Amino acid sequence: MKKHIFLLLAVIASILQLHAATVDTITVRSARMGKDVKAVVVSPENKKATSTLYLLHGHSGNYASWLKTAPHIKQLVDTYGYMVVCPDGGFNSWYWDTEDKDYQYETxxxxxxxxxxxxxxxxxxxxxNRAITGLSMGGHGALYLAFRHQDLFAFAGSTSGGVDIRPFPNNWSMKKHLGDYHEKPEVWDAHTVIELTHLIKPQSLNLFIDCGTEDFFFQVNNKLHEKLTYMNIPHHYLTMPGKHNHEYWAKSIDFQMAFFAQCFQDQSVKK
Structure with missing residues (x-):
């Protein structure tokens, strides 16, 4: 798959004027956590969706964050014809299962x-028929879940993802879940995306990773790209001018969703 294909799709999506997709807020009972968890479901208005993109929010966000950041997701859903699900992932879950019963978001x-x-x-x-991506904490979460659950997801991505948490041992309350890095480095290694690349089976995942060049996560994304390249793991890596902010994510989601549209389309052709 060539980069110009999904770049072209993103351009087309940005200029088409379409009816708004259907937006539902649902509540899912988590037996594991013993609580109800909300999610936003965006469905194409005039087409039955067969595929789903799970779109994860960042630290301190919630299930409604993505549609506030990029309201035009509704138009992208109508353009591409697949469904988008934005679940609540907790304030600072990083989409792990932890010792805290309220933070079992992998399950x-x-x-x-x-x-x-x-x-x-x-x-x-x-x-x-399944893809998963997200921003920042959600970018980490999407790759973490995809690497660990290749039976569920064929396609995965990350935008501005915290793909190596270890350079930030005192940030975002991560040590609340993992302990202090200097005391439990092996626990941090087991919970950071860049140390889980050995789990990727050949030809199992189609990956798309992007990050802004002024983002504080830019270097860790470069390191992940270098490691994937060194290990001969196919992936698509895009860098653009931008910081770790809503302006960048409102732009990057166009490329992310175009990429997954192409993935789903390629699979439908194979069938």
Whole structure:
């Protein structure tokens, strides 16, 4: 897949004037956490979706954050014809399962949310009908979950992702879940994306990673790109001018969603 394909799709999506997609707010019961968790579901207005993109928010965000950051996601959904699900991932969960019973978001996404969505909306339940991506904490979460659950996801991405948490041991309350880095480096290694690349099976995941060149996560994204390249793991890596902010994410989501549209389209052609 060539970069110009999804760049072209993004341009087309940005200029088309379409009807707004259907937006639902749903509540999913998490038996694992013993609480209700909300999610936004964006469905194409005039087409039955067969594929789903799970779109994760960043630190201190919630299920509604993405549509506030990039309201034009509704138009992108109508253009591409697949469904987008934005779950609540907690204030600072990083989408891990932790010792805190209120932070079991790996289990929630993979074992509770996905089956619920597919049952309620009758979308495809094959792995080639599922993609996952997100911003910042959610970018880390998307790759973390995809690497660990390749039976569920065929496509994964990250925008401005915290793909190596270890350079930030005192930030975002991570040590609340993992302990102090200097005391438990092995725990941090097991919970950071860049140390999980060995899990990727050949030809299992199609990956798209992007980051702004002025982002404080730019260097860790470069390191992940270098490691994937060194290990001969195919992936698409895009850098653009931009900081770690809403302006960048409102732009990068165009490229992310165009990429997954191409992935879903390629799979439908193979069928």
């Amino acid at each position: 929630f996404i993979t074992k509770e949310l996905v089956p619920f969505v597919e049952q309620q909306y009758q979308v495809g339940s094959d792995r080639v």
